[in-house]
Amino acid sequence: MKTRQLVGNDPAFIKLVTEHCIAVAANDVDYSHAPDDQKTKREFQWLAEAMKGANGIHQGIYLVTPSGQFLQRIDGGWPLYDPKISVKKLREGLEQYQTLDRSERLQCPPFATADRMEFEWHNFAPPADSLDLTVINRSFPYEGADKFDIRHPSYFKTDRLILTREDQLALLPENLVVDAAIEVNKNLRDRFLLHNHLAMGHDAWWSEHVKNSEMTATVTAVNNGVATVQYSATWKAKADSKWSTASYAGNMLGKAQVNISSRTFSTLELVALGEHDVGEMRSNMHRNATTTPVGMVAGITPPQLENQPLPSNWAHGYPKSWRK
Amino acid sequence: MHSYTITLVIALCFAPTLVVAAPDSLTWQNYETVKSHVAPKKEDFAFKKVDWHMDLPNAIHEATEADKPLLLWLYFGNPQGNC
Numbered sequence: 001m002k003t004r005q006l007v008g009n010d011p012a013f014i015k016l017v018t019e020h021c022i023a024v025a026a027n028d029v030d031y032s033h034a035p036d037d038q039k040t041k042r043e044f045q046w047l048a049e050a051m052k053g054a055n056g057i058h059q060g061i062y063l064v065t066p067s068g069q070f071l072q073r074i075d076g077g078w079p080l081y082d083p084k085i086s087v088k089k090l091r092e093g094l095e096q097y098q099t100l101d102r103s104e105r106l107q108c109p110p111f112a113t114a115d116r117m118e119f120e121w122h123n124f125a126p127p128a129d130s131l132d133l134t135v136i137n138r139s140f141p142y143e144g145a146d147k148f149d150i151r152h153p154s155y156f157k158t159d160r161l162i163l164t165r166e167d168q169l170a171l172l173p174e175n176l177v178v179d180a181a182i183e184v185n186k187n188l189r190d191r192f193l194l195h196n197h198l199a200m201g202h203d204a205w206w207s208e209h210v211k212n213s214e215m216t217a218t219v220t221a222v223n224n225g226v227a228t229v230q231y232s233a234t235w236k237a238k239a240d241s242k243w244s245t246a247s248y249a250g251n252m253l254g255k256a257q258v259n260i261s262s263r264t265f266s267t268l269e270l271v272a273l274g275e276h277d278v279g280e281m282r283s284n285m286h287r288n289a290t291t292t293p294v295g296m297v298a299g300i301t302p303p304q305l306e307n308q309p310l311p312s313n314w315a316h317g318y319p320k321s322w323r324k
Numbered sequence: 325m326h327s328y329t330i331t332l333v334i335a336l337c338f339a340p341t342l343v344v345a346a347p348d349s350l351t352w353q354n355y356e357t358v359k360s361h362v363a364p365k366k367e368d369f370a371f372k373k374v375d376w377h378m379d380l381p382n383a384i385h386e387a388t389e390a391d392k393p394l395l396l397w398l399y400f401g402n403p404q405g406n407c
Contacts, residue, residue: 004403008371017374021395022387025376028398043381050396062396066387074395090395097393106388111381138362140346156364158405251350271359273350293346295362309402 001155003061003081010083016090021063030119032057042115046108061086063093065105071096079148123324124314131163131265132301135197137294140273144288151200151292160311161197161298162318169263171217176227176260181218184233189215192272192296193235195313198250199276199294201285202312204243212236215252222260229256231270239279250274252296265300272296376404 007013017023031047038044046068051057053070061074072093076085097105126132137157139145145152163171170188173180190213192198194205215233222228231254238247254270277291301308311317344361347354376397377383387394397403 003397003399004371005368008374008397008403009367009369011370014370014373017395020392022383022390022392023374023376023395023397024380024383025378025397025399025403026380027401029400046384047380057398059399062398063393064396065393066384071393093393102391105393106391108384108388110385116381136362136364140344140361142346156362156368158364160405253350253352253355269359271350271355271362273346273358295346295358297359297362309405312401 001150001157002079003075005155006081007061007075007083007086010087012087013083013090016087016094020094021090028057028059030121031117034117038117041117042111043117063090063097065097065100067105067107069100069105120323121310121314124310124318124322125324126162126318126322127164129165131168131268132303133161133163133268133270133298134301135159135161135296135298137198137200137296139200140293140295142289142292145292146287149287150285151289151294155200157200159195159197160301160308161191161195162311168265171231171256172229172258172263173217173219176219176222176229176258176263178219178222181216184215184217184231186213189213189233190235191317192233192252193237193248195311195317197298198235198252198272198274198296199248200292201278203239203246203278204241205237205239205246206241209239209241209244210235210237225260226266227258227260229258231255233272235274245279247277247279248274250276250294254298268298268300270296270298371404378402 031044034044047057050064050068050070051062054060054062054073063071063074065071072089074086074089074093075081076089135158139151139153141153147154167188170185173182190207190210193210194207196202196205213235215231218230220228220230231252233252236249239245250273252270252272254268256268257266258264259266273293273295275291276294278286281290344357347358350358383394
């Protein structure tokens, strides 16, 4: 998150990358923790060799040649990544690239299918009738806020929440007439908490940690075949496992426009506010305050996306059948 | 900026940053204020101006054809999101 906002959003960095590089965004753990049979693939071998200059496949921003030669580590200034350092190192790396013979920097046979690694997420494909929501979290100002801390209000978290057709229908009263209401089922309403859509970070929530939750959907208006639906929800949760002692208390309001005949959403907007206690502070993420006020905004993701990151809970929070 | 980014920011209500203290609870009266604080600002997605490849072999091929180095942004999860 910090490299994305502090370096990735820097105009000078963006200009250099778009003009002079081919950019790759990847999960280092996908490679470093790949099964042994995947590590025999040439894709892994290429990356492992290229990253020898960084002492292995680790988090960071790096410049390498297509031939797999390490040039530079680009990010710098930890714990507050400094875009000026990144721009300077990127310029140095680009100059270094130009000093190499073309054959030395480009020598790399094309990758055959057998050379490519297979990742489960490659085949993650939600059904065509699912509704994709983009979820943003950001803390409100709090005493002791420190820019080292991932919860600082200048940072935000982005994720996706995918609603199946069944989920969408579960958000609607049976009859879309004014004052019709429904209690949204526990599985669906608790997903907001269990999938960490209500707060910064990623806590290890279990369903039994949810001490109380409610969510209602009420039709407030009907006009020209469109129903306006309002949402109201609350959660109170306390984790008590060895992996998490976090807690959360908050509420959500939202509104949607729904086509009455097709029961499809043309708009859906959800806003939440709560208090999140991390329980145990982690020295690589947190400073000073255990409890922070945090908000959420969720809205329908524009269709026809390219290079959209998967939901953070794609592996365990969604049907296995979605991974063909 | 990628057209998706513009659409997403508009969809989530682009607003200038207002430094506000959190209300005690969310109500319909403070709904827009809370939303404005949390929603991303236009500059929050500037990184999407870069064409981030998620397929390494394809990116290597493209870099070879273009005679350009590869910028590898490696992070737990996906650096573009979910963190």
